[in-house]
Amino acid sequence: MRWTLKPKPNPGKVDSLSKLLGVHPIIATLLVQRGIETYEEAKAFFRPSLSALHDPFLMKDMEKAVERIERAVANGENIMVYGDYDVDGTTSVALMSSFLKSYYPNVSTYIPDRYDEGYGISYKGIDFADDNDFTLIIALDCGIKAIDKVAYASEKNIDFIICDHHLPGKEIPKAVAVLDPKRLDCVYPYKELCGCGVGFKLIQALSQNLGLEIEHLVPYLDLVATAIGADIVPITGENRILAYYGLRVINTNPRTGFQAIIKQIKKQTLTITDVVFIIAPRINAAGRMKHGIHAVDLLTETNMEKAEVFASEIEKFNADRRETDKRITQEALAQIIQNKEEERRTTVVYHESWHKGVIGIVASRLTETYYRPTLVFTRSGERLAASARSVKDFDVYNALESCAQYIEQFGGHKYAAGLTLLEKDFEDFKMEFERVVSETIEPRLLHPEIHIDAEIDLEDITPKFYRIIKQFAPFGPGNMTPTFMTQNLRDVGYGKCVGEDQSHLRLVVKQDSSTQFIGIGFGMANKQDIACTGKPFKAVYSIDENEWQGNLSLQLRLKDIRE
Structure with a gap:
């Protein structure tokens, strides 16, 4: 592992912000590293506001997209909502279809078969639309390079609206509207939306024309937050606002499909990490093992009994997926060695x-x-x-x-x-x-690299310090969980390997003072010889909470150890 300590920001800026906010200089350091230097910027960071979302009509072709959908509704046309079979695609389809169906009935969904049709817009999907009298396809999380497919649809008098976030090629498809903030001719201020995020901007524009307030769209943000986490886009700017409110929905009033999943996993409060590693793999498993439409069915279902049936099916898909990927990984590793x-x-x-x-x-x-x-x-x-x-x-x-x-x-x-x-x-x-x-x-x-935000002492870690760090969430690219380094640590004599296969390392560490913390290093049993000899060592870690018999305590989540 390469350890890279981030450069210390301007001391004057850190000192000024520390006094302004009344926070520890290390907290101020973390904020300045993230480009937050004023009280107003800190307020926007710690208290994300829906009012800070950009006007959706700043996106290239947004007026054309809205006008075409409104015309389809006025004329009673059949609308197909088309998206890929991964998490970003299926959540996008669930978002768009459930919003449109809230005021217009002639809406159907289509997810391509991973094996029969492959990624993106397919000729088979267009033929299906043609055979079933769909005259408008809204494609989400795909389509930016579907030049030939869009032309093929046009020959059949089927219009396309594309909502994508991938990099365009030299040519843009000749669709009615192509919404993609990464278009070179698009002036939309935030470029890092996921596919579901672009879809959200479209329903935001539609809702504005319907005279609805932004609060009306909050129930849809559980889908957007899930896509943001799963697609590993930066959790900055608009994505941070959408993920912040989406997580709140997931934890307070999630849609029926999410309730059914959460019931099965039996976890109280979900973080963005839980969304990435618990919710997203289950949604993905449908498209991996069977068909992505199963995920859309779950995410749009409003009857709890049906949702629980769908969730149990998806749980089985996920179990099959785990078993399959474990076996293939072993075979692939053997092939590399052979x-x-x-x-x-x-x-x-x-x-x-x-x-x-x-x-x-x-x-x-x-x-x-x-x-x-x-x-x-x-x-x-x-x-x-x-x-x-x-x-x-x-x-x-x-x-x-x-x-x-x-x-x-x-x-x-x-x-x-x-x-x-x-x-x-x-x-x-x-x-x-x-x-x-x-x-x-x-x-x-x-060689993998660990970015270290700051060097600190153990005595800097207090309940108040951690409470403020928790408010940096949701974490993700562009706003990773703060990582610290501390030198001159010693294990007080309780260090040992733990876990079923003894692959994890558990330490009780102290520095010069009497402050002690439990440190847990997953998969770090090979560091026992460094940490458990009584000699001083240095460690890189993040801080988290450990619950044991109803008691919460702070602990160090170890990432690496050196002599």
Whole structure:
């Protein structure tokens, strides 16, 4: 692990903010690091306001989108709400369809089949729309590169409204409206919305025209917060406001489908981390193991008995997904060792029988193990399909673009992408991908990095200090959980390995004073020789709460330890 201590911000700014807010200088340091330097900025950060959301009509083509939907409603047209099978796509479809159905009945949903149709807008979906008299398709979380598909729909007199957040290509589809803040000709102030976030801006614009206040849309924000967490977009600006209020909805008055999931997991208060690791995988499991429409059915159901049936089905899909991805991960790791590929700059593995629905998860697990750009391939019809995952600060999308001569189709982000290619091109692609990555990746990026916000002493950690840090939530990219470093720590003699397989490390640490904290390091049993010898060491950690027999105490969530 590389430890990188963030530069100390301007002492004058820190001192001024500390006095202004009446907070510890370390709290002020954390705020200035996040670009918060005034009382008003701090107020906006700690008390996000719906009134700070941008005018949706600032987004390019928003007027056209609203006008076309209003015309469809006035003329009694059939509207299809189309979205991808992942969390961002299914929550987007649930959001848009449930909002439109609240005042207009002729609305149906469509999720493409992961295996039969693949990612994004499909010809099959357009044919379905044509066969069933749909004249308007609202596509969410996809479509920005669907030039040919939109043209095909146009020939059948079907209009498209596209709500996407992926990077556009050189050409924009000739849809009625293309809402994407990443369009070069779009002046919308916030560029980091997820697909569901762009969909929310559309229903915000529609609701304004209907004379509804923004508070009317708050019940939809549980969907938006889930998509924000699952799609790993920055939790800054508008995303922070939407996630803040969305989490509040999830924890106080969630939609019936979420209630059914929460009943099964038996957890009281959910954080954004819980949404990412508990809620999102269940929603995703439907599209991975069966069909994404099951997730939409759950998220739009208003009858609790039916929702509980849907939730139990999805729970089974998720159990199957866990078992499948564990088995494939083991097979992939064995393949890497067997082929003696540990020294490569990339990981590229393939087996024709691997389940297409979990190869993205497997790619993430392999990236955690070997920490290098990773591709996991399986057979998909007559072609090979892959999920790509990257390491921090390396753009795997650009690397794939450099191998485009061997790829039939690809799309995605800097850190995650998907592609298809012909089997005859697999070995050439694998060699080219290794060459491109080897020539462009900085060696330091092949080692995971911990960003440390500040060096502190244990005596700085008080209940008040932690209460304020909790108010920095929701955490995520752009506003990660504060990470601290403390030197000259010693275990007081109770350090030991714990857990079923003894893979975790539990310490009781103190510094110079009498202040003691329990520290828990998951998967850090290999650090026992450093921490439990009585010699001083330094540690990187975040602070969290531990509940034991009804008592809450602060503890250190250890990330790494050094002599």
